[in-house]
Amino acid sequence: MFQIDMESGNRQHGIARRDFVRVGALSTLGLTMGDLFRSQASAKTDDKKKAPRAKACIVLWASGGPSHLDTFDPKPEAPAEYRGTFKAIETKTPGMLINEHLPLMAQQSDKFSIIRSLTHPSPSHDIASHTMLTGNVPARGTISPSYGSVVFRERGYQGSLPPYVSVPSGPRYAQAGFIGGAYKPFSIGSDPNSKGFQVKSLRLPSGMTVERLENRRKWLNSLDSLKQTMSDNAELKVLDEFYQRSYDMISSPNASKAFDLSAEDDKVRDRYGRNTMGQSCLLARRLVESGVSFVHVDRGGWDTHATNFETLKGARLPELDQAFSALLEDLAQRGMLDSTMVVWMGEFGRTPKIDYAPRWQGGRHHYCKAFCSVVAGGGFKGGHVVGLTSEFGEEVKERPVLPWDLGATMFTQLGIPYDKTYVERDRNIRLLPYGTSLISGGMLKEIADV
Numbered sequence: 001m002f003q004i005d006m007e008s009g010n011r012q013h014g015i016a017r018r019d020f021v022r023v024g025a026l027s028t029l030g031l032t033m034g035d036l037f038r039s040q041a042s043a044k045t046d047d048k049k050k051a052p053r054a055k056a057c058i059v060l061w062a063s064g065g066p067s068h069l070d071t072f073d074p075k076p077e078a079p080a081e082y083r084g085t086f087k088a089i090e091t092k093t094p095g096m097l098i099n100e101h102l103p104l105m106a107q108q109s110d111k112f113s114i115i116r117s118l119t120h121p122s123p124s125h126d127i128a129s130h131t132m133l134t135g136n137v138p139a140r141g142t143i144s145p146s147y148g149s150v151v152f153r154e155r156g157y158q159g160s161l162p163p164y165v166s167v168p169s170g171p172r173y174a175q176a177g178f179i180g181g182a183y184k185p186f187s188i189g190s191d192p193n194s195k196g197f198q199v200k201s202l203r204l205p206s207g208m209t210v211e212r213l214e215n216r217r218k219w220l221n222s223l224d225s226l227k228q229t230m231s232d233n234a235e236l237k238v239l240d241e242f243y244q245r246s247y248d249m250i251s252s253p254n255a256s257k258a259f260d261l262s263a264e265d266d267k268v269r270d271r272y273g274r275n276t277m278g279q280s281c282l283l284a285r286r287l288v289e290s291g292v293s294f295v296h297v298d299r300g301g302w303d304t305h306a307t308n309f310e311t312l313k314g315a316r317l318p319e320l321d322q323a324f325s326a327l328l329e330d331l332a333q334r335g336m337l338d339s340t341m342v343v344w345m346g347e348f349g350r351t352p353k354i355d356y357a358p359r360w361q362g363g364r365h366h367y368c369k370a371f372c373s374v375v376a377g378g379g380f381k382g383g384h385v386v387g388l389t390s391e392f393g394e395e396v397k398e399r400p401v402l403p404w405d406l407g408a409t410m411f412t413q414l415g416i417p418y419d420k421t422y423v424e425r426d427r428n429i430r431l432l433p434y435g436t437s438l439i440s441g442g443m444l445k446e447i448a449d450v
Contacts, residue, residue: 051415052413052414052415052416053338053339053378053379053413053415053448053449054339054340054341054377054378054379054410054413054414054415055293055339055340055378056288056292056293056294056295056339056340056341056378057147057148057151057293057294057295057340057341057342057343057378057410057414058281058284058285058288058294058295058297058327058340058341058342058343059133059147059148059174059294059295059296059297059343059344059345060281060297060299060324060342060343060344060345061133061171061174061296061297061298061299061345061346062299062302062320062344062345062346063129063171063298063299063300063301063302063303063346063347064125064300064301064302064303064304064346064347065125065128065302065303065346065347065348065349065350065366065367065371066302066316066346066349066350066371067302067304067308067312067349067350067364068116068349068350068370068371068372068389068393069082069083069084069349069350069352069364069393070084070086070099070308070309070312070317070350070364071098071099071102071317071320071372072098072099072102072114072116072372072374073114073116073372073389073393074086074087074088074097074098074099075088075352075391075392075393076088076097077391078352078391078392078393079392081353081354081356082352082353082354082392082393084308084309084354084362085309086099086100086101086309086312086313087100088100089102089103089106090106091105091106091107091109092106092107092108092109092110092383093109093110093383093384095385096109096114096383096385098114099317101312101313101317101318101321102317102320102321103321104321104322104325104326105320105321105324105325107325108325108328108329109382109383110382110383111328111329111332111337111376111377111382111383112328112342112374112375112376112380112382112383113374113375113376113380113381113382113383113384113385113386113447114372114373114374114384114385114386115372115373115374115375115386115387115401115406115444116370116372116385116386116387116388116389117370117386117387117388117389117396117397117398117399117400117401117441118345118349118370118371118372118373118387118401118402118403118406119368119369119370119371119396119400119401119402120132120348120368120402120403121368122348122368123348123366123367123368124366125303125347125366128347128348128368129171129172129173129347130143130144130173131347131403132345132346132347132348132403133146133147133171133173133174134146134147134173134177134407135147135403135404135406135407135408135410135431135432135433135434136403136404136407136432136433137433137438142177142178142424142429143172143173143175143177143178144177144178144429145175145176145177145178145179145183145422145431146170146173146174146175146176146177146185146296147294147407147410147411148164148166148170148174148185148294148295148296149164149175149176149177149179149183149184149185150179150183150411150416150431151163151164151293151294151414151416152164152176152183152185152293152294153179153183154416155293158291158293159254159290159291160254160255161254161255161258161287161290161291161292162185162186162292163292163293163294164183164184164185164186164292164293164294164295164296165185165186165187165188165287165292165294165295165296166185166186166187166188166295166296166298167188167192167280167283167284167287167295167296167297167298168187168188168189168190168191168192168276168280168298169187169188169189169298170185170187170296170298171298174296174298178422178424178425178429179422179424185294185296188259188283191276191279192261192276192279192280192282192283193274193275193276193278193279193280197261197279198259199259254290254291255290257290258286258287258289258290258292259283259286259287261279261282261283261286264282264286268282268330269282271322271326271329271330272322272323272326272327272330273319273322273323273326275319275323276299276319277297277299277319277320277322277323278319278322278323278326280297280298280299280323281297281323281324281326281327282326282327282330283295284297284327285327285330285331285334285336288336288340289334289336299319299320301315301316302316302346304350304363304364305355305360305363305364305365306359306360306361306362306363307360307361307362307363308350308354308362308363308364309362310362320344324344324374327342328342328376328377331377336377337376337377337378338377338378338379339377339378340377340378341375341376341377341378341379341380341410341413341414342375342376342377342378343373343374343375343376343406343410344373344374344375345373345374346371348366348367348368348371349367349368349370349371349372350364350365350366350367350371351364351365351366351367352364352367352370352392352393352394353392353394369394369395369396370389370390370393370394370395370396373406375406375444375447378413378414379413379448379449380413380444380447380448381447381448384446384447386399386401386444386446386447387399387400387401399441399446400441401441401444402438402439402440402441404418404432404433404434404438404440405434405440405441405442405443405444406444407432407434408432408434408435408443408450409443409444409448409450411431411432412443412448412450413448413450416431417431418430418431418432418434418435419431419432419434419435
């Protein structure tokens with residue numbers, strides 16, 4: 001059995017932050033390796049140079065931390081204080097059970113795989129979000145670049161649209177970190193489900209036309225002295241590129257079309273769900289279709305310390321079921337799923353044992369020892385389950401998956417070497433710690449050709 005010793009001192013569900021940020025901290029976690037872990041040497045033999053399977057990636061971020069027992073790792077035989085009020089249902093894939101409030105996802109199970117053995121050491125939202133969105137242990141005060149920002153830097157612009165877009169916005173650790181603001185996501189800043197939805201930063205000021213904007217741009221370019229200054233100043237070069245990209249977006253019909261949800265048939269919009277999650281997923285599909293390389297869809301509300309079952313049944317599970325299943329079905333029908341990676345995940349899971357104290361009324365708290373994620377498309381096989389948790393969902397029992405194992409697999413599918421280094425403050429920093437001294441379960445070869 002895979003174990004992380006969390007029971008010493010006040011570490012009920014994780015380790016202290018000061019321990020986690022130490023270099024090589026995972027070696028002190030009391031992880032029992034057995035035959036489950038690869039050595040550093042064997043990890044380095046993985047092929048990192050294969051051609052990309054995924055042209056784009058959509059991350060569905062379940063901010064707050066979704067319960068694994070109440071989504072994709074139900075325990076129907078567990079006692080009621082673990083199992084809760086939900087039932088498990090069969091899926092299209094024999095033997096794969098998921099929550100009863102995900103019936104549409106059950107019919108799409110041939111398109112996705114479930115990772116049931118994710119684990120990391122921190123129950124803190126802040127540290128865990130950094131770890132899951134970057135694949136990195138936070139250390140030395142350095143904020144690592146998110147997956148989306150790395151893709152942005154490695155691939156650059158493919159047209160007028162930015163390579164990395166966050167919908168409706170992105171949390172702190174979905175940003176560019178130490179590689180700089182030039183690679184942060186373009187945040188749409190508004191709810192795609194709102195009436196008359198429009199991206200605020202693409203609207204021209206009152207009285208301004210595209211023609212007038214073009215005249216101003218030509219005038220700016222004609223200032224020889226300013227152009228000379230820009231040629232000698234790196235910061236002004238970035239600013240100049242920013243204005244050029246902004247102009248391209250505002251003046252580009254392709255950009256306006258990509259963000260225009262009103263162009264979609266009402267039946268398609270209804271299929272995704274007339275809510276923030278549904279319309280955000282639909283927008284993500286439109287953006288990828290228009291050439292965007294990475295889309296971060298943020299949907300919070302999963303931090304269910306209190307009234308867990310009412311919250312999930314009333315909103316989160318129905319929204320997820322409709323939006324996620326529609327996205328997979330739509331991508332498949334358009335011939336885009338094979339080249340579009342979709343990853344649903346949160347920063348951690350929630351305590352398997354339910355807290356029925358009056359304050360919490362059947363809530364679940366932060367839990368990082370065992371949780372789940374769902375992956376699809378972009379080279380990931382469908383219809384599989386990776387890993388196994390214990391009888392009540394408290395421990396990883398088979399095939400642990402660390403965040404950098406998932407990250408290395410994602411980068412490989414996207415054609416980006418996971419061991420590439422970037423320079424920050426005269427230090428060479430690897431994109432991921434996979435293949436170093438940190439404990440690893442290995443890349444996801446069961447469901448990906450890596």
